[in-house]
Amino acid sequence: MSWERIPTDVWRTQTGHIDRYRLAARYITDGDHVLDAACGIAYGATVLHEEGLDVIYTGLDRPDTPTLELPPKAVVRAADLNTWRADETYDVALCFETLEHIENPAPLANDLTDATRDLIVVSVPPVPHRHKKPPRERRKEGGRVGEHSRARPKERAH
Secondary structure: OOOOOOOOOOHHHOHHHHHHHHHHHOOOOOOOEEEEEOOOOOHHHHHHHHOOOOOEEEEEEOOOOOOOOOOOOEEEEEOOOOOOOOOOOEEEEEEEOOHHHOOOHHHHHHHHHHHEEEEEEEEOOOOOOOOOOOHHHHHHOOOOOOOOOOOOHHHHOO
């Protein structure tokens, strides 16, 4: 899987990305177990910590992704989100700017739904993308592979 990467030395300049975590933080409470699908360098763990939250954070990303120094109770696990399946439950799942990078996002969306007790926060680009190159070529170039629909994830799965 391939998608945009935010380098460890410039993540604080990415206000749009940071704001997604700040928005989610309004609905997260101390003690929640938070899953962050495609966490990248795991700056989301730092943002939640800086927002004053004491959560158990589990980030998922490719094994070759560097991470920041993590706050207490935060871990990052290697995962291919094209094939990942939940092996535990979470109070909150975060999935920011990810589904559009996955060849078939329905299984991931369904698994997040099944594995999450309270809240799922998802963001995707606001407009559908039409691609001229096939998905395999776009992945090699780090581009988006999915087409978008306004349908809910569970509806897209059927």
